[in-house]
Amino acid sequence: MPMLGFGTYELDDYDECVESVTTAIETGYRHIDTAEGYDNESAVGDAIAESDVPRDDLFVATKVSPDDLDYDKVLTSAEESLERLGLDYIDLLYVHWPTGEYDAEETLEAFAELRDEGLIRKIGVSNFTVDLLSEAIEVAEEPIFANQVEMHPLLQQEELREFCDQDDIDVELVAYSPIARGDVADIPELRSVAEKHDASEAQISLAWCREKGVTAIPKATSSEHIQENWRSLGVELDDEDVAKIDSIDREERLIDPDRAPWNQ
Template sequence: MTIPLLETALTRMPALGFGTWPMRGAECQAAVESALGLGYRHVDTAEMYGNEEAVGAALAGSGLPREEIYLTTKVWNDKPKGAEIRRAAEASLERLRQPYVDLLLIHWPSPQLDLPDALHALARLREEGLARAVGVANFPPGLLRQAVEAEIAPIACLQVEHHVYLDQSRLLDYCHRQDILLTSYTPVAKGEVLRDETILEIARKHGATPGQVALAWLLGMRGVAAIPKAASPERQRENLEAVRLNLDEADRLALAALPKDRRMVNPAIAPDWES
C-alpha cells in the first residue's frame, strides 16, 4: 500500500496518518506496532495524550529506519511562554526516545499565549533540528494569520477538526495560499458518518465502508492529511484502504450538500472559532 505524500517547501507528510488519542499504555503500543506493520508511516501523538512513552516503545520495536516515519507531537496549552514550550518539547523527545520529531505543534491556543515568544521557541527548535517542521493546532483563521505574518517561525501545518460535517473552507483557503498543510483530526466525526444514509449509499455504490468514504473525501482535497484512530488491526486496515477509493463528482456533490456546521470537539479551552 503506497500512501500519497503531501509535499511543501517545509515538510513531506504522508496523507494518511495514525491518530493515537485516547489510547495509552500497552493498548497504544500494540496499536502503533500493528499500524506500522500494516504500512502506516505517519504517527500523531501529543504531550497531553499521556502516551508518548508507548508510541516511543512501538517505534523502537518496529525495526523501521527513523527517516521512514513521520512523527508529530504537540505541546499542551498550559505552556504559554517560549521557555516552557522548549522544556516541554525536550521532555516529549525523551519520552518518545527520539532525537527529533518531524512536526511539533502548539496543541491549543490559550488567552495567556505569548505568541511571538512561542514562535521564537518553535523557530529555535527547528533551527537546532529537534523539530524538522513546526506549526499550530486548533488556531482560528485570525490567530493563524497572526502566526504566519509574524514571520518568526515558518508554519508548516495546521491541525484542526475537519470532516464531512464541518466546513473549514476559510482555513483551507488560507492554508493553500500560504503553502501550509492541513491535518484533519476526528475525520470520521466520532463515528457519526457510520449512520448517515447519504454516506452509506455512496459506500454501497463503491463496495466500501462509510468510514472509507469519509476519509476519501478528505484525502481527495489538496494539501489535506487525515489521522484516524483505530485500535484494532481490522479497522486500521480498513482506514488504510481508503487511499484506494476514488470518489466521483456525483459523490462529492452529495457530500458537499450535507450540513457543515457540526463541531464535535469544542472544549472550554477552545478559542473563538470565527475570529
C-alpha cells in the first residue's frame, strides 16, 4: 500500500471528482480511497478507466456503509461497489464504521468470503477503537490489514499507534483528514518546522504521518493542492522536528458523530 494516497471524501460532484482523481493519478498517486457512502465510486472508476496506468499498479480502497454490514448485505454491497468502480477486484475493503448492522463475527466472515473469492485483496476497518480493533483481530478468519482513522498533529492517536506497533499485531494505520482540513496552517509548531524546510504546514503534517509509519490519504480538489500534497514525499523531518510536533498537546476531532464508538 503506497504511503501517500488520495482521498475523495466530499468529492460528490461527478465532473469534479473525475478531474481530481485524474489529476492525482497523473501527478503520481497510486493509492485511491473512496467509499460506498461518498456517492462517487462511479466517478472514481471512470477516472481510473481513462488512465493509462495499469490496474495492477493502482491500490484502490473503498468502504461498506454501516447499514450494509450484515452478512448478505456485505456481499451485495461489495459487488455493487465493484460494478460502480468498473473493477474486477478491490485492493482494500473497509468496514466504514462499527455501527449500524456491524457484528464482528458475521460482518468479518462476509469480508473473509469476499477475499477467498478474490473479489477483494485485503480486509480493513475504519474508525475502530483499540478495543474494537482487538476484537476484530481475534474473531476474523482472515487478517485485518488496516484501520483507517482520523489522525493529524492535533489528534495524534498515540494509543492506537502503540497498539498497532506491538510485535504480535500487524495492522497498518491509515490517516484520513491528515492535514486537519487545513487547520494545521494555524499551529505555531508546524509553522516553525515548515519555515525550516521551506515547505507548507500541510506538507509537514503529511511528512510527520509518514515518520510515524502511517499512510496518509489527504483529500484535495485543485491541481495546486493535489501536487503540493504529493511533494510532501520530498520532505524529510529530523528527530527535532518530530519531537516538536509530538509536543503539541491538543486532541481535536473534526469527524465526531454521535454514533462514533468513542462516544458510546
